[in-house]
Amino acid sequence: NAGVTQxxxxxxxxxxxxxxxxxxxxxxxxxxxxxxxxxxxxxxxxHYSVGAGITDQGEVPNGYNVSRSTTEDFPLRxxxxxxxxxxxxxxxxxxxxxSNQPQHFGDGTRLSIL
Amino acid sequence: xxxxxxxxxxxxxxxxEAVTLDCTYDTSDQSYGLFWYKQPSSGEMIFLIYQxxxxxxxxxxxxxxxxxxxxxxxxxxxxxxxxxxxxxxxFCAMRDGGGFKTIFGAGTRLFVKA
Numbered sequence: 001n002a003g004v005t006q007x008x009x010x011x012x013x014x015x016x017x018x019x020x021x022x023x024x025x026x027x028x029x030x031x032x033x034x035x036x037x038x039x040x041x042x043x044x045x046x047h048y049s050v051g052a053g054i055t056d057q058g059e060v061p062n063g064y065n066v067s068r069s070t071t072e073d074f075p076l077r078x079x080x081x082x083x084x085x086x087x088x089x090x091x092x093x094x095x096x097x098x099s100n101q102p103q104h105f106g107d108g109t110r111l112s113i114l
Numbered sequence: 115x116x117x118x119x120x121x122x123x124x125x126x127x128x129x130x131e132a133v134t135l136d137c138t139y140d141t142s143d144q145s146y147g148l149f150w151y152k153q154p155s156s157g158e159m160i161f162l163i164y165q166x167x168x169x170x171x172x173x174x175x176x177x178x179x180x181x182x183x184x185x186x187x188x189x190x191x192x193x194x195x196x197x198x199x200x201x202x203x204x205f206c207a208m209r210d211g212g213g214f215k216t217i218f219g220a221g222t223r224l225f226v227k228a
């Protein structure tokens with residue numbers, strides 16, 4: 001059982017380039033989310049989805065787009081990368097919005113914007 | 115607005131001793147959930163323990179217990195009999211009443227000394 005799979009694990013971009021971070025889960029979870037982790041700031045919620053076709057903004061959505069066409073996949077798009085988006089990105093999922101179950105996290109994508 | 119505060123950026127504990135990591139939260143929701151996660155140097159997020167706002171007893175999971183004081187809005191993590199492998203970053207997190215957003219504190223880095 002793979003759980004939550006993020007690709008790529010590492011990426012270096014130039015300012016202004018676009019990029020899609022992939023996230024897939026095989027647990028049939030309805031709820032998925034994206035976080036960024038910066039030193040000293042913990043994890044901050046970027047976007048989340050409560051099911052296929054439904055997405056909403058988190059704490060820091062600016063500069064990021066998401067879509068949820070299937071239950072399994074929740075890609076995060078950077079349309080025009082900026083150095084401020086250098087961070088470690090985590091995708092997470094849990095069974096549904098109301099579950100008391102914890103989120104399952106992917107291993108993260110380390111992204112550097114030059 | 116919801117907020118999680120972890121006031122201890124770093125802590126040291128002697129191996130085999132107990133340690134308490136502090137977490138306070140702010141929310142206007144009556145129903146919410148509190149989580150603790152561990153992040154070792156390898157970077158993955160590991161779920162430790164969960165406490166629901168309506169749970170009357172403090173949660174326990176092996177060597178981990180959550181000291182939940184609802185009136186004081188605190189949810190401290192207690193690790194008993196610390197081990198060298200407990201050295202890691204620890205995050206407190208809160209899920210809102212609707213289940214849509216989980217926010218994280220800035221984290222506490224724990225160092226266990228032999």
